[in-house]
Amino acid sequence: MAYLNFNVIGLELLFFLIGCLLFFVKDFIKKEQAAFFLSLVTLLFALIFVFFLPFGDFTQSFRLDFFSSSMKFLMIFGGILILLLSRGYFNKYLVLNYPEYFGLLFFSLLGSFVMVSAMDLLTFYIAIELMSFPVYFLIAMGYKINKKGIEGAFKYFFLGVFSSVFFILGIAILYAYTGSFFFKDLIFVLGKKGTHWEILLGALFVIAGLSIKLSFVPFHMWAPDAYEGASLPITAFMSGIIKFSVLATLVKVMLMAFFPLRIEIGKIFLPIVLLTILGGNLMAIKQQNLVRMLAYSSIAHAGYASLGFIIADFTGYTFTVFYAFTYMIMSIGAFGLVAWLESCDKRLVEIPNLGILGKKNGLVSFLILLFMFSLAGIPPTAGFVAKFYLLLGLVKAGSWLIAVLVLLFSVIGAYPYIRVVKCVYMDKALEKVELRPFKWEFWLPIGLCSVLILLMGIYPQPFASFFYKTMFLYLSFFYFGS
Amino acid sequence: MFKAHLLSWILWFPLLGIILVWFVPRDKVRLIKWITFLALLFDLVLSCVLLKDFNFAESGFQFVEKANWIELINAKYFLGVDGISVLFVPLSVLVSVLCVLISWDSIKYRVKEFYLCLLFTNIAMVGVFCALDLFLFYVFWEAMLIPLYLIIGIWGGPRRIYATLKFFLYTFFGSIFMFVAILYLFIKTGTFDYLELSRHSFPIEVEKLLFLGFAFAFAVKIPMWPVHTWLPDAHTEAPTAGSVILAGILIKIGAYGLLRFCLPLFPHASLYFSKLILILSVIAIIYGGLACLAQEDLKRLIAYSSVSHMGFVTLGIFSFNPVAIKGAILQMINHGIVTGALFMCVGIIYDRTKTRQISYYGGLASTMPFYAALFMIFTLASIGLPGTNGFVGEFMILLGTFLKCKAIVFFAALGVIIGAAYMLWLYQRVFFQNVSENVKNLPGLKFNEIAAVLPMVFFVFLIGLYPKVVLAFMDTSVKALLLYLK
Numbered sequence: 001m002a003y004l005n006f007n008v009i010g011l012e013l014l015f016f017l018i019g020c021l022l023f024f025v026k027d028f029i030k031k032e033q034a035a036f037f038l039s040l041v042t043l044l045f046a047l048i049f050v051f052f053l054p055f056g057d058f059t060q061s062f063r064l065d066f067f068s069s070s071m072k073f074l075m076i077f078g079g080i081l082i083l084l085l086s087r088g089y090f091n092k093y094l095v096l097n098y099p100e101y102f103g104l105l106f107f108s109l110l111g112s113f114v115m116v117s118a119m120d121l122l123t124f125y126i127a128i129e130l131m132s133f134p135v136y137f138l139i140a141m142g143y144k145i146n147k148k149g150i151e152g153a154f155k156y157f158f159l160g161v162f163s164s165v166f167f168i169l170g171i172a173i174l175y176a177y178t179g180s181f182f183f184k185d186l187i188f189v190l191g192k193k194g195t196h197w198e199i200l201l202g203a204l205f206v207i208a209g210l211s212i213k214l215s216f217v218p219f220h221m222w223a224p225d226a227y228e229g230a231s232l233p234i235t236a237f238m239s240g241i242i243k244f245s246v247l248a249t250l251v252k253v254m255l256m257a258f259f260p261l262r263i264e265i266g267k268i269f270l271p272i273v274l275l276t277i278l279g280g281n282l283m284a285i286k287q288q289n290l291v292r293m294l295a296y297s298s299i300a301h302a303g304y305a306s307l308g309f310i311i312a313d314f315t316g317y318t319f320t321v322f323y324a325f326t327y328m329i330m331s332i333g334a335f336g337l338v339a340w341l342e343s344c345d346k347r348l349v350e351i352p353n354l355g356i357l358g359k360k361n362g363l364v365s366f367l368i369l370l371f372m373f374s375l376a377g378i379p380p381t382a383g384f385v386a387k388f389y390l391l392l393g394l395v396k397a398g399s400w401l402i403a404v405l406v407l408l409f410s411v412i413g414a415y416p417y418i419r420v421v422k423c424v425y426m427d428k429a430l431e432k433v434e435l436r437p438f439k440w441e442f443w444l445p446i447g448l449c450s451v452l453i454l455l456m457g458i459y460p461q462p463f464a465s466f467f468y469k470t471m472f473l474y475l476s477f478f479y480f481g482s
Numbered sequence: 483m484f485k486a487h488l489l490s491w492i493l494w495f496p497l498l499g500i501i502l503v504w505f506v507p508r509d510k511v512r513l514i515k516w517i518t519f520l521a522l523l524f525d526l527v528l529s530c531v532l533l534k535d536f537n538f539a540e541s542g543f544q545f546v547e548k549a550n551w552i553e554l555i556n557a558k559y560f561l562g563v564d565g566i567s568v569l570f571v572p573l574s575v576l577v578s579v580l581c582v583l584i585s586w587d588s589i590k591y592r593v594k595e596f597y598l599c600l601l602f603t604n605i606a607m608v609g610v611f612c613a614l615d616l617f618l619f620y621v622f623w624e625a626m627l628i629p630l631y632l633i634i635g636i637w638g639g640p641r642r643i644y645a646t647l648k649f650f651l652y653t654f655f656g657s658i659f660m661f662v663a664i665l666y667l668f669i670k671t672g673t674f675d676y677l678e679l680s681r682h683s684f685p686i687e688v689e690k691l692l693f694l695g696f697a698f699a700f701a702v703k704i705p706m707w708p709v710h711t712w713l714p715d716a717h718t719e720a721p722t723a724g725s726v727i728l729a730g731i732l733i734k735i736g737a738y739g740l741l742r743f744c745l746p747l748f749p750h751a752s753l754y755f756s757k758l759i760l761i762l763s764v765i766a767i768i769y770g771g772l773a774c775l776a777q778e779d780l781k782r783l784i785a786y787s788s789v790s791h792m793g794f795v796t797l798g799i800f801s802f803n804p805v806a807i808k809g810a811i812l813q814m815i816n817h818g819i820v821t822g823a824l825f826m827c828v829g830i831i832y833d834r835t836k837t838r839q840i841s842y843y844g845g846l847a848s849t850m851p852f853y854a855a856l857f858m859i860f861t862l863a864s865i866g867l868p869g870t871n872g873f874v875g876e877f878m879i880l881l882g883t884f885l886k887c888k889a890i891v892f893f894a895a896l897g898v899i900i901g902a903a904y905m906l907w908l909y910q911r912v913f914f915q916n917v918s919e920n921v922k923n924l925p926g927l928k929f930n931e932i933a934a935v936l937p938m939v940f941f942v943f944l945i946g947l948y949p950k951v952v953l954a955f956m957d958t959s960v961k962a963l964l965l966y967l968k
Contacts, residue, residue: 358592362508362594362595369628369632373628378624378625378627378628378654379620379621379624379625380621380625384621384624389555391661391662391665392555392665392668392669395662395665395666395669396669400662400665400666403662403665404658404659404662407658407661407662408655408658410658411651411654411655411658414650414651414654415647415651418631418647418650418651419647421631421632422635422643422646422647425595425632425635425636426635426636426642426643426646459551459552460552460554461551461552461553461554464552464554465553465554468554
């Protein structure tokens, strides 16, 4: 192709340039907050900028379409929340305030942008690596305040290497069989030749690679350690934005490359997902540490979100993305609250010590209540609505037995959350802890999340139809247009 | 405008109270109480307007409001009341108002949160009784767990945390089967609309499963015999207002659900399972009564008596007889009034002595004579003495059931005798006998306590002497309900 349309990758170019600039910003401006404000302004600009980019291809490997730009918009939104939380967190832990922190965050976001736009498996792979590598560094940076940072980063790194190995093996098998990396060729070959076990094997390895990023149950061991070791805004980033982007991309790959195989792949997903939900919920019960509890809950929620792959049809995939977005909002809010708690006092991260909160700060207690009930899936919150759609899909697909199982698991899963609420509201304050003021860097993002949660719980129509239309437009663009 | 949206007004008016209370500083305790009280009182006035404008002759739904809510799943904001549900709306609000009065001095810490929870509970309760869209119903049904979880857990007795976790997990577990059944109904019919659903019929095997899904959720809430174990703990450990709400409204929601959803939507399955439920009801009546005889804790005794009384309600509902069903609805209201009042009475002395042990008391009749008289009225109403409301309800249920199955009535009537035994024995142990040292210097009733209990006395005699004020509301609707079962 002689002519390359650089407008299509405008957002990625912007993030690349600003990301590089962030590494050097302290050479130009001596102010402490320069990096933060530069990245905030860039993200706010990008939030609008993303709507003005033209749709189209950049080579055959990258495509900006309605789906990917709306996913990018949501990721940027999440990124802004993370950025604000980081700012608040640095009030306490000034040692973390390196410009590189923001630069790495930008590169990780850049990776996830490329990922949702990828049109072939190699680009997909490289984008995953681009997304993950900065995160390894960011977790390790937590070493400055928490000795577990290195452990978490190492675990995540080694499992990340495993993930890459699986992924590449999967790609290789698929290439050997179909002779191409491109999604459009894959779906063409699949449509022509039908189902073959080689392709299923390749798909299985690709899924195995991704399931490490999504922390599905046989590969979940890294998650609690990495989440605990990282500084908490990064934890929110990992469990919110990274999971969201990987799930969104997986949905896209399912639709664009493996659509004829969706039923078989759904069968592969079935045991993994059920195990993930059950395991995550069971292991969350015993946790004393709030971060570890939320880490296990994050495992379970990745499982809930992936129920859409079992449903294996268009609506199922839509609601997977919807659930992933809901979970992104919930987890950023929940981890944001934990970040505030930790910046007050490290002891507050232990669940039994939360009793002090109910006495001293009504607003934060209420927010914890809201997020916990939303994570448990009790109406009128977004967690309920998102789960409702997925279960509706399951029953519609005829697997009502799975729906009953999932609901049973979610009753088990409700316990850890209501236990937190119990500790906040009903336990005596064990220790004397001084609370810091709940500043705007915290209440703004957390408040936004909580308003969104309530809004999606009470009037989900605009949100759900947004995702539905996004996917539908995308599908029609893919099959009938282009 | 106002008339057309009367139900929405009643439903959402406490939200104004929530918003106002939210912005009051937490140390302005009196202001918080007054705002809550006035908001709920105004709500009560609105629901009296509802009763006044209710048309007795019409069997269908009145005050219907319908608006699109979530188009994607065809869920609607669909409210309406008929003869079965119309009485529960004012009853819920009345109970909430009295709860504010009875908690006026007894809630001492986290006052603001308490009244917020109370207002929120009121919205959810009224919502459950008005919702005619299954999705909306389920949202209110589950949302009610949040404030009650907090009310029991924060302001409850010594074992409150165990009780509240048990309550929460039990009812949450119960409702998942209903949830799946609702999903299935939606997939098959494409609607959550109650009126449309009641026109559909399903194959009998499917209907049975759906019925079980719904009935299990309701059975946990009622609670019926094998799944009742959350109730004694939750009712006992809850603060007075929590017990009153639980006994007065919450467990009625289960029985209401049976009437509203199980019977019309799954008539064949209801007939098929009616024997089973009648037997379970009788077991509940007798078991609850016998359990009462063994209790040493005042509140626990009254809690077990709820199991027994709710057995009568399910008995009446599943006799499929207009008299029995009307009796069951009446009994639900009666039980709300009487047991609610009994819990209030227990709360009054619990506030003074901080113990619920029956053996701690004795001779209260000579130290608190007025209180003893009030307690006597409710005791007699609970036993079902003629002239009180309890008599009318139980009599109608037994009369209606007699036409269906005589053996069952025999056992159920045994329950009445056991009921008289445990209540009178309780009364004797607490109020007569020698005056215990512990209760010699107890202060008399305060104004707010009298104000909370007296309306209940009024209703005990009003319904007992002239039950038509209540029965007139449900005549046509119960007839229409029974048409489904023909």
